[in-house]
Amino acid sequence: MIKRFKPPQKLDPAEWVMVLISWMIYLGGLIFFSENDNYWVLMVLGALPVLVSAWSLGMGLGVISAFISILIHLLIHFLHPESVVSLNSLLFNHLISFSLLAITAMFIGHLRDLQLRSTTELNSLSENNKKLIRLSQALEATNQLTTDLITSQNWMEKIPNLLSNIGLAAGVDHLVLFQLTGSGTVNYSGRLYHYWAEIQSKYPERDNPSIPEELTTWIESAEVDQPLIGMLDELTEDTRNYFFLQDQGSYVIFPIFTRVSLWGFIGFESYLPNKKWDSPELNTFRSIAQTLGSIIYKKLIEDHLDLRAKELDSLQKASINISSSDQLETALQSVLSQIYELTPAYSTSVYLAKNSHLEIFFTLGKNKQQTLPFSHPGEEELSQLVATTNQDLYIPNIAIFNDVAHANSGPEQAVISLSLKAASEVIGVLNIWYDTTRTFSEEERTILRLLADQATSAIINMQYIQAERERRILADSLRKANLQLSDNLELTDVLESILKQVLLLVSAIEAQIFLYDGKTLEFGAVIYAEEVQEDPVHPPNPDSIFYQTAQTGKRILIPDIQAEEHLQNTWKTGSLVSLPLIFHRKVIGIMNVSFIKSGQLDEELLQVLDLLSNQASIAINNAHTFEAEREQRRLAQALQHTGRAIQSSLDLEIVLDQILIQIASVIPYHTANLILVENGEMRVVRQQGFQKGSDQDIDQTNNIFDISRFTTLVRMTDSKKPMIIPDVSQSPDWIKTGTTKDVLSWAGAPILEGDHVIGFLSLNNHTSNYYNQDHAEILSAFASQASIALTHARLHKKIHELAITDPLTGILNRRGLERWGQYEIDRAKRFNSPLSAIFFDLDKFKVVNDTYGHDAGDEVLIQVVNCCLGVIRSIDIFSRVGGEEFLVILPETSLPIAIQVAERIRLTAENCSFRSNSHQIKMTLSLGVVELNEEIDTLSELMNAADQYMYQSKQSGRNQTSHP
Numbered sequence: 001m002i003k004r005f006k007p008p009q010k011l012d013p014a015e016w017v018m019v020l021i022s023w024m025i026y027l028g029g030l031i032f033f034s035e036n037d038n039y040w041v042l043m044v045l046g047a048l049p050v051l052v053s054a055w056s057l058g059m060g061l062g063v064i065s066a067f068i069s070i071l072i073h074l075l076i077h078f079l080h081p082e083s084v085v086s087l088n089s090l091l092f093n094h095l096i097s098f099s100l101l102a103i104t105a106m107f108i109g110h111l112r113d114l115q116l117r118s119t120t121e122l123n124s125l126s127e128n129n130k131k132l133i134r135l136s137q138a139l140e141a142t143n144q145l146t147t148d149l150i151t152s153q154n155w156m157e158k159i160p161n162l163l164s165n166i167g168l169a170a171g172v173d174h175l176v177l178f179q180l181t182g183s184g185t186v187n188y189s190g191r192l193y194h195y196w197a198e199i200q201s202k203y204p205e206r207d208n209p210s211i212p213e214e215l216t217t218w219i220e221s222a223e224v225d226q227p228l229i230g231m232l233d234e235l236t237e238d239t240r241n242y243f244f245l246q247d248q249g250s251y252v253i254f255p256i257f258t259r260v261s262l263w264g265f266i267g268f269e270s271y272l273p274n275k276k277w278d279s280p281e282l283n284t285f286r287s288i289a290q291t292l293g294s295i296i297y298k299k300l301i302e303d304h305l306d307l308r309a310k311e312l313d314s315l316q317k318a319s320i321n322i323s324s325s326d327q328l329e330t331a332l333q334s335v336l337s338q339i340y341e342l343t344p345a346y347s348t349s350v351y352l353a354k355n356s357h358l359e360i361f362f363t364l365g366k367n368k369q370q371t372l373p374f375s376h377p378g379e380e381e382l383s384q385l386v387a388t389t390n391q392d393l394y395i396p397n398i399a400i401f402n403d404v405a406h407a408n409s410g411p412e413q414a415v416i417s418l419s420l421k422a423a424s425e426v427i428g429v430l431n432i433w434y435d436t437t438r439t440f441s442e443e444e445r446t447i448l449r450l451l452a453d454q455a456t457s458a459i460i461n462m463q464y465i466q467a468e469r470e471r472r473i474l475a476d477s478l479r480k481a482n483l484q485l486s487d488n489l490e491l492t493d494v495l496e497s498i499l500k501q502v503l504l505l506v507s508a509i510e511a512q513i514f515l516y517d518g519k520t521l522e523f524g525a526v527i528y529a530e531e532v533q534e535d536p537v538h539p540p541n542p543d544s545i546f547y548q549t550a551q552t553g554k555r556i557l558i559p560d561i562q563a564e565e566h567l568q569n570t571w572k573t574g575s576l577v578s579l580p581l582i583f584h585r586k587v588i589g590i591m592n593v594s595f596i597k598s599g600q601l602d603e604e605l606l607q608v609l610d611l612l613s614n615q616a617s618i619a620i621n622n623a624h625t626f627e628a629e630r631e632q633r634r635l636a637q638a639l640q641h642t643g644r645a646i647q648s649s650l651d652l653e654i655v656l657d658q659i660l661i662q663i664a665s666v667i668p669y670h671t672a673n674l675i676l677v678e679n680g681e682m683r684v685v686r687q688q689g690f691q692k693g694s695d696q697d698i699d700q701t702n703n704i705f706d707i708s709r710f711t712t713l714v715r716m717t718d719s720k721k722p723m724i725i726p727d728v729s730q731s732p733d734w735i736k737t738g739t740t741k742d743v744l745s746w747a748g749a750p751i752l753e754g755d756h757v758i759g760f761l762s763l764n765n766h767t768s769n770y771y772n773q774d775h776a777e778i779l780s781a782f783a784s785q786a787s788i789a790l791t792h793a794r795l796h797k798k799i800h801e802l803a804i805t806d807p808l809t810g811i812l813n814r815r816g817l818e819r820w821g822q823y824e825i826d827r828a829k830r831f832n833s834p835l836s837a838i839f840f841d842l843d844k845f846k847v848v849n850d851t852y853g854h855d856a857g858d859e860v861l862i863q864v865v866n867c868c869l870g871v872i873r874s875i876d877i878f879s880r881v882g883g884e885e886f887l888v889i890l891p892e893t894s895l896p897i898a899i900q901v902a903e904r905i906r907l908t909a910e911n912c913s914f915r916s917n918s919h920q921i922k923m924t925l926s927l928g929v930v931e932l933n934e935e936i937d938t939l940s941e942l943m944n945a946a947d948q949y950m951y952q953s954k955q956s957g958r959n960q961t962s963h964p
Helices: 013-032 039-057 059-079 087-151 155-170 213-220 237-243 279-324 328-342 379-389 442-487 491-505 545-552 603-648 652-666 711-719 773-803 814-831 845-852 854-869 895-911 939-955
Strands: 174-180 190-196 228-231 250-258 261-270 347-354 357-365 393-395 414-422 425-434 510-516 521-528 556-558 575-583 586-595 671-678 681-688 723-725 745-753 756-765 835-842 877-882 885-891 913-916 919-922 925-931
Touching (some): 013 039, 039 059, 039 087, 155 190, 155 279, 213 237, 250 279, 328 347, 328 357, 328 442, 347 379, 347 442, 357 425, 379 393, 379 425, 414 442, 425 442, 491 510, 491 521, 491 586, 510 545, 521 545, 545 556, 545 575, 545 586, 586 603, 652 671, 652 681, 652 756, 652 773, 711 723, 711 745, 711 756, 723 773, 745 773, 756 773, 814 835, 814 877, 814 885, 814 939, 835 895, 835 939, 845 854, 854 885, 854 913, 885 895, 885 939, 895 925, 925 939
Antiparallel strands (some): 174 190, 174 261, 250 261, 347 357, 393 414, 414 425, 510 521, 510 586, 575 586, 671 681, 671 756, 723 745, 745 756, 877 885
16 A cells, blocks of 8 residues: 555656646645635646646555645635635535545546556566567577587587577577586586677686586586576686676576486576576576587487497408508507597507516507607506506596506696407507596497407517518528528638628627637627617626636526626626537637617527527538638648749849738738848848838848847747747747837748848737747748749849840940830930930040050940949949940939030040050040930930030040030
8 A cells, every 4th residue: 555655656857847837836826816715716726736746646646635735725714714604614615625636636646557557568568579589589599500500510619609699699698508528526627618798808718627616516416407596696706707707697507418418507697786587588598408408419429420430440440451561560550540530649659568577669649650669657657557457547637646656747637558468468558648637438448448459459460470470580591691601601701690690680789709719718700780889899808707608608698787797897788698609519609699678588589599609600610610721722822822923023022022922811910021131231121011100120121230139030040940939028039129019929930042041031910829830830931932032033133134234344235225214214204304315435445446455445444434433323324335435314414414414524534544554545535415305205316316416526626525
């Protein structure tokens, strides 16, 4: 009833003005008609404010207005008694008037209330109609986008467009779609999609791994399928921040079910502070949620079917690639590549069991390319745990996985570790890494388990194929090795060939062979694998395991080289096998094979090495036998070759060179000397191996020395037998000099001509105890050859000198001139150097012969030659052309210098007094001088040119020099 006295609505100023004016008119009428008996006029006039107030202010206030107007009217009549007829009549009239005015006010107010109620209902109907249209548009947009989602392949990408259309049609300020991407109380995570009616300055990330605690309650209570409705300020701050909601306003959130599973939520937010969600809105929003759930369920079914088809296709591809591949790496790459087709992994790796532990074998990156094998933090321990327990592990977050040490030292990421089982034995582990935390569905676990089984099949097949291939390779390699070793009997080549076969058949990094003579291990050969740095090979320590192998004849295994006392400073890290090389129960050497990793070596590898060591023993023995036979042949061939060299050349210089060269082919040495005895003096005539420019005592070629300084030479001179000093440091007969400071072993032999020592052969070696008695006998044989060579060469030299020498004067004759003169002309032409010639004749020499006799003439010729020899150089060619004619060829001499030389010869002869018996004879010379030029090419042309100028001197009066 109280509501009747309240204004029906807020009045506008015009209505208040109209109410005020009506009361002013009424009051004005009362004042104007107050003195007259105009009772009914005033009653009618009072109806005006009552009607206006009832219409504007409502029924209750209209009645009050009527009451007020009657009271005012009564008050005026009481103030003016002359107008009052009687009290009863006055009261009755005003009661009748009040009743009429009240009834009128109630009627007018009721009409006003009916008009306002009709207007309100019409407005409400209009708003509801608009809301229904908007909601139907939202449903229509949902249905239209549902069709788009059904026909779309990447339907998740269409969700933002769907929300935009629904939000616009529903007229909400903010629409949020939340997809539940995790499960379990701890592992809930979500993906958010938003729509805002107004443009936002910052848009949130779509994926959010952590959700607020309040949302967990929503998820657990979503089974009742009831919306969550309330005011925004009732939510926790974490929830508002997570969904990017305002602090004021209202919200409604519906769960989205895909059949029976909760997929997520869709939320509608209004910023209006008193927003009330009515039933049509709630029903529409429920329909939208149900429609989304249905279509999402359908798309999930399609995705599931597509995934199954993709899984089957991946399994088929992997099977085909495995069956067509003969390499384990290729087969594993095919299987692991299918994992990237099915799951968002970023790294996969395979560990294989080897010698009771796991080793990383293969790693494949997200680009499906093989990478260098590497382990994630804790991956080795994780793989070992799976292999030990034979249980697969699905770890959503490795950072909080405490069963493996160091696993939580890396970033937060998920990992699947699957055992690769053959029968009941674990042969490896497959690890699949994800760059974020995640959970794994049953479908995903099933397909990955199938791929792991395919990887197991690939490993088993490839291991079988690899074993067969290795057996074939081993058999073929052993056959080839036998052929190669039988074809080549050179010891060095045999040793290298053996070691090459070792590296070919086993994964070693280095292999060595040492030869054993029963006392000492001597280095034979070494070979390294590719990309392995070569290190110097040190002599084995007598206390090392190498001598132990040689002395016991048993194989020794070293799992860790650095743990062996005598190998720490001479070998790299890793493992080592030392195998004896035995032939006819005799150890003839050892073979050392090292590997890059430490640890025990498997029995199959050792069997291969045993086979190779047996082959090596046979090959080395054959090479030794061949070497001994070849040594005998080499000695015979060297002696034969030396004899042929002596017979084929009578040049002493060539013969001397051949002697030391041929000795080196049979008896190795570092330095050697050939010493000759000439005129009772010793001198070194040939050397080999000495550095040029070094200080030498007896080793300087052509340097004469005293034999008494060297006891070894004195003893060989006396005994006329070869001498050996195996270790010069232990011999009192050895004299150390500047050039023999590095000599540790020496061999020498005398060169005999009949019963006389004419020289020595001396060999030096830098290895102690190198020379033995066998070397002495060989060297003695060479000394005999050297003796024959020296005798023949000296005889030939003497005969040759007689053939080119003038027997009277001792200078070159015409034959010697032709040999050396033409040589100097050719050399001057080749090097473009000057050369001159002096042709002279004794004046009136016939008179000397006729007067004093030919013997006196011969004496004069000899003395003239001796005088000329004192003037010319040793390099000048001085020859007797015939009778009293002589020619001097001056190499490296121009014409002016040659003229001066000719004048010295002429003046020397003119000033000399030649004696023959008791006679004093004076002689003069006529000389002609020419220089070699472009027109002169031969010795004959040069002699003719000089002869013409000599003839010119004769014609001009003799005793003079003529020249161009």
